[in-house]
Amino acid sequence: MSTSTSAILGLIFLGLANASVFLMFKLWGYPFDKETHKSEAPPSLMLLHRLIGYAYTILYVFMMWHMVPRLWNYQVELPPRTVAHLMLGITIGVLILVKIVILRFFRHFEEAMPYIGTTLLICTYLLIGLSVPFTFREAALRTQTMAFSEEGIARTRRLLENAGFPEEAPLDQLASKRKLRDGQHVLQRKCVVCHDLRTILAKPRTPTDWVRLVNRMAIKPMIGEPIYQEEEWSVSAYLIAITPDIQTSVRQQRQAQMRADEAKAAAQIVTFVMEAEMEGDIETDTTTVPYDEVEAKALFEDKCSQCHPLTDVEDYPPRSKAETTEVIARMIETGLYLEEEEIEIITRYINENYLESE
Numbered sequence: 001m002s003t004s005t006s007a008i009l010g011l012i013f014l015g016l017a018n019a020s021v022f023l024m025f026k027l028w029g030y031p032f033d034k035e036t037h038k039s040e041a042p043p044s045l046m047l048l049h050r051l052i053g054y055a056y057t058i059l060y061v062f063m064m065w066h067m068v069p070r071l072w073n074y075q076v077e078l079p080p081r082t083v084a085h086l087m088l089g090i091t092i093g094v095l096i097l098v099k100i101v102i103l104r105f106f107r108h109f110e111e112a113m114p115y116i117g118t119t120l121l122i123c124t125y126l127l128i129g130l131s132v133p134f135t136f137r138e139a140a141l142r143t144q145t146m147a148f149s150e151e152g153i154a155r156t157r158r159l160l161e162n163a164g165f166p167e168e169a170p171l172d173q174l175a176s177k178r179k180l181r182d183g184q185h186v187l188q189r190k191c192v193v194c195h196d197l198r199t200i201l202a203k204p205r206t207p208t209d210w211v212r213l214v215n216r217m218a219i220k221p222m223i224g225e226p227i228y229q230e231e232e233w234s235v236s237a238y239l240i241a242i243t244p245d246i247q248t249s250v251r252q253q254r255q256a257q258m259r260a261d262e263a264k265a266a267a268q269i270v271t272f273v274m275e276a277e278m279e280g281d282i283e284t285d286t287t288t289v290p291y292d293e294v295e296a297k298a299l300f301e302d303k304c305s306q307c308h309p310l311t312d313v314e315d316y317p318p319r320s321k322a323e324t325t326e327v328i329a330r331m332i333e334t335g336l337y338l339e340e341e342e343i344e345i346i347t348r349y350i351n352e353n354y355l356e357s358e
Helices: 003-027 043-072 080-105 107-129 132-144 150-160 177-189 207-218 229-278 293-304 311-315 321-333 340-353
Strands: none
Touching: 003 043, 003 107, 003 132, 043 080, 080 107, 107 132, 150 177, 150 229, 177 229, 207 229, 293 340, 321 340
8 A cells, every 4th residue: 555545544534533523522412311321312423423433443444454564574673653653553443442342242331432532533633643744745755856857867867877787677667757666665665674764865875886785785684575676676776866866955964064063163152252251351342243232132033033932031031141152052953043143142132131140
């Protein structure tokens, strides 16, 4: 089952959970005879609720039937998100079983059904929330890649000629959209048995290196299904095709890290200079940039409100100048980019307006 099909079924599963729970809330609003265990709710609504419950259970069994076997062909150590997904799936199965047992054998516990149903709905939201958004994000990124464009395919075709494929490898076919899709599926389905995708795509490689690497992995003993020769060729071609995207991603990450390091170093220098200035070791007019209270406030509110409300600074002000520097450095590490002059202005503004008296 493809990831797109799985995502669509997940949304249907969530829709059935919502329909079942909110219809249950309506049905429990009707008078109920505890002696006979009969409700005065319309029979049509009772039947509809039962059919939705059956559909929810059948869809759950269907999805588990396809997904649980994939765990045996996955990595030895499952990622945290996969573990959480698995635990929620097991919890939903247990709750469904409990509901069935109560309805069949222990009707005196029937008053607990709304709580079980609500818990099922919450677990379903968490389950779908852990999978569907990532599937749609993957689909969106897939459409943005240059690998499947005409330009990308032409580039891949040229690179395959000198990538070290054996003579019998059909290079023209490997550079087609269909074969590149096949390679993508092999990567997502078989290569993750031993590797996390993040490690596979962590750094770009030359076409020859990709072919050698995939061949080396294919001949190793495997936990799951082996990678056949045609799959080995197709996944190598796909990795060669997406190498420009990997290079762009790595370059952007490197640039972002460099900007963060530079800004953090600037924050430390500014603090050192301001402390020396306060102690009289250096002259004020040689170390500070022009400072205007109104402009400083506007800059502070613009930059600091991008990640959190300004009331956070008011509620938890820094207790020292060193702590102001730590706060600004921490914001830079989480992605806020500031010029050196902006760091000095914001640091001074915070120290003059929010710093607690020591």
